Amino acid sequence: MYDLIIIGGGPAGATAGIYASRKKIKTLLITKNFGGLMAGKSVTIENYPGFEEISGSELIGRFEKHLKKQKIEIENDSVVKIEKNNQEFSVLTEKKKQFQSKAIIIASGSEPRNLGLPEEKEFIGRGVSYCSTCDGPFFSHKDVAVAGGGNSGFETAISLTSYAKKVYILEAGKELRADEVLQEKAKQTGKIEVITGASIKKIQGEKFVNSLVFEDQKKDIKTLEVKGLFVEIGWKPATSFAKGLIDLNEKGEIVIDFKNNQTNVPGLFAAGDSSSVLYKQIIVAAGEGAKAALSAYDYLNNLK
Ligand SMILES: Cc1cc2nc3c(=O)[nH]c(=O)nc-3n(C[C@H](O)[C@H](O)[C@H](O)COP(=O)(O)OP(=O)(O)OC[C@H]3O[C@@H](n4cnc5c(N)ncnc54)[C@H](O)[C@@H]3O)c2cc1C
Structure with a gap:
């Protein structure tokens, strides 16, 4: 006792x-x-x-x-x-x-915070991550996505460009919440593509993540071929x-x-x-x- x-x-x-x-x-x-x-x-x-x-x-x-x-x-x-x-x-x-x-x-x-998708937990350590410093190096020369267009999302995306081939930022809202300075820095990397109004619906893959399904601003369903998803939504x-x-x-x-x-x-x-x-x-x-x-x-x- x-x-x-x-x-x-x-x-x-x-x-x-x-x-x-x-x-x-x-x-x-x-x-x-x-x-x-x-x-x-x-x-x-x-x-x-x-x-x-x-x-x-x-x-x-x-x-x-x-x-x-x-x-x-x-x-x-x-x-x-x-x-x-x-x-x-x-x-x-x-x-x-x-x-x-x-x-x-x-x-x-x-x-x-997590996205609340049923399969999210199952892919932790197999493509889904909440820590780019810990897991970024595993995605060398691969395409990855970051969920969240705030300062943390942009900082994560910028740091991931040291390893990844291409980084997508998926922001659920219509507007980005990150500071202008960070948005400018992201542009300068030439490796980051920002998609606003993107609501992630599903993480797909067998053993490891190989794509994401999201609904875009026009409510169309799209698939993004990525090997990693970094969640940065607070x-x-x-x-x-x-x-x-x-x-x-x-x-x-x-x-x-x-x-x-x-x-x-x-x-x-x-x-x-x-x-x-x-x-x-x-x-x-x-x-x-x-x-x-x-x-x-x-x-x-x-x-x-
Ligand atoms: C990116 C970032 C930058 C920041 N920069 C600054 C800054 O410049 N200056 C500043 O003052 N603050 C900064 N902060 C805020 C600061 O980090 C927090 O206010 C501070 O760490 C809070 O301390 P804490 O001990 O309450 O919680 P935490 O630091 O979150 O520590 C919680 C501890 O509890 C453990 N734990 C959690 N759940 C369980 C469980 N179920 N069982 C057992 N253990 C558990 C965790 O492993 C951890 O060790 C920053 C935060 C972030 C995310």
Whole structure:
């Protein structure tokens, strides 16, 4: 039985772990990976005090190193369910493990939105990707598509031109949402074709993706021969495992008391991008992680 389980190894979870350890709370941190939103994205951070400019992967590497020096246990796993019986929480993971604790901090951040197509999951790792930095090199000299015509979609498409023969950007709306500068940069590559009003209906292939079916602006059904599909249509809070137990708002964020990160369930706290905190930034997530750990400490002391 742990005093505290922290879910997530991004800025919020890592900071909560450091604070919990310094308060000598018996803690287990469960995380899918370290780095969360920043893992696998080539981001340069210029607004984290103390570092005028640092890559996201280096900053999170420093968080991870700092966290691993603490006296807490770490499990690399994914939480699939949380239950509460009396004053005790039970946390179930994808690897079918079960852990008990007196308090929980959810710091599970955000995850990429998917297209919601039934076959999408089945093609992950076989043509469908949510991370161009991780998977782009597999599409050398191939034609690929990017779903989403916002800044992320354009940035992904531009980065893919280093490998792919041709990159299509499929934007469901009639207008592009990306900044002009990015649109101009995309044009200059000479490898990117933008299709607006394109609603993806189906991903086709046997073992691997070999084409997409989409409806164009005139409602005609078209097929696009591509070997890869990079989905860049935004982010959503990674809170599905908490549904039914805690109050979520209409965006799926965990509703917290901004004063102390307490949710509607006593002993259950949330911090960072998975919570209803207004600003989704690294420094905010880290600060919220610290607040949540200190609140959990007070809660545990009051149990005694
Ligand atoms: C492209 C991009 C650029 C950005 N640039 C900046 C910037 O320049 N400056 C800035 O301040 N912010 C920036 N941000 C925002 C910043 O990355 C987030 O606000 C911050 O990472 C939130 O931290 P977090 O700990 O709440 O969540 P996350 O960083 O998302 O971490 C969540 C953690 O939870 C884990 N997890 C998720 N679900 C589960 C589960 N079921 N079980 C176990 N573990 C789970 C994940 O593996 C991850 O480790 C950027 C974001 C993106 C996408």
